Amino acid sequence: MSSIIGIVLLSTGFIFNLIGCIGLIRFPDVYNRLQAATKCVTLGTCSILLSLVFFFGISEIGIKAIVAISLLFLSAMVGAHALSRGTYIFGVGLGGKSVIDDYKDQVEKEDTKEQ
Amino acid sequence: MKYLTYFLIIFLFWLVLTFELSTANLIVGCAAAFVATLFFGKYFVNNVKKFYQPHRYFWLLVYLFIFIWECIKANLDVAYRVLHPALLIKPGIVKVKLDITSKFGRVILANSITMTPGTITVDIIDDYIYIHWIYVHSTDPEIYSRKISGRFEKYIKRIFE
Structure with a gap:
């Protein structure tokens, strides 16, 4: 029974990773691509790691997989934040489809303060 | 108090990560947690009382x-x-x-x-x-x-x- 759940989780993980990669190609600008990269790829990888818990039970491998999930979550969130903030301050604006941008004024204000 | 809490959290993390309860492992974990506390303890949150509620x-x-x-x-x-x-x-x-x-x-x-x-x-x-x-x-x-x-x-x- 537990190996069936493991296989199901493993395949969902692969499918979500695949969707994340397709999103990385299809979306128009950096920020939308980050959305696909953080959400789909993180959950896909977490689901692959969770399938290990079902294959091996709560043993050395299972516990390590759970610890790896929490670390992966934290690093993916912090990485997405750092990348999006860094690209905006570097000067890459939002794509053509965008409707609203509240952050622009703030960044310009900070720029004039520095000069 | 702040340093002790930090030490306990790191030590617990070590135990989960290695998943082994031998004496040698406990001693190494204590030493590693102590060194980490020495260097990074001052960056920890100030209000540690909240950890015990x-x-x-x-x-x-x-x-x-x-x-x-x-x-x-x-x-x-x-x-x-x-x-x-x-x-x-x-x-x-x-x-x-x-x-x-x-x-x-x-x-x-x-x-x-x-x-x-x-x-x-x-x-x-x-x-x-x-x-x-x-x-x-x-x-x-x-x-x-x-x-x-x-x-x-x-x-x-x-x-x-």
Whole structure:
């Protein structure tokens, strides 16, 4: 029974990773691509790691997989934040489809303060 | 007190990571946790009393379940937008006012927002949090504030304040 759940989780993980990669190609600008990269790829990888818990039970491998999930979550969130903030301050604006941008004024204000 | 709490957390993490209860492993873990505390203990949060109040852990558990549910919803949402032939996006950066004052709570809120449907935290400046939204439903600040942070704010307040 537990190996069936493991296989199901493993395949969902692969499918979500695949969707994340397709999103990385299809979306128009950096920020939308980050959305696909953080959400789909993180959950896909977490689901692959969770399938290990079902294959091996709560043993050395299972516990390590759970610890790896929490670390992966934290690093993916912090990485997405750092990348999006860094690209905006570097000067890459939002794509053509965008409707609203509240952050622009703030960044310009900070720029004039520095000069 | 602050250093002791930090030491205990690191030691617990070591035990989980190595998953072995031999004497040698315990001694090595103690030494490693001690060195880490010596160097990084001063960066730890100041208000450690909150770690010893059990009702916060209860709300943390409730919050964790809500967070996992939102995270799964986020994935299905983004997957749908990726696979839709017309590419259903209407992106933009909006700014939302924060009600939470503690630094640690703010970090957790920002991280939760990153994992919920279609939103990524870009920056926190003063009392405002800047969020990239993949589909801006409305441009009215009241509505989108409630939609983005309202779900988590009350739980995070109970956990960290």
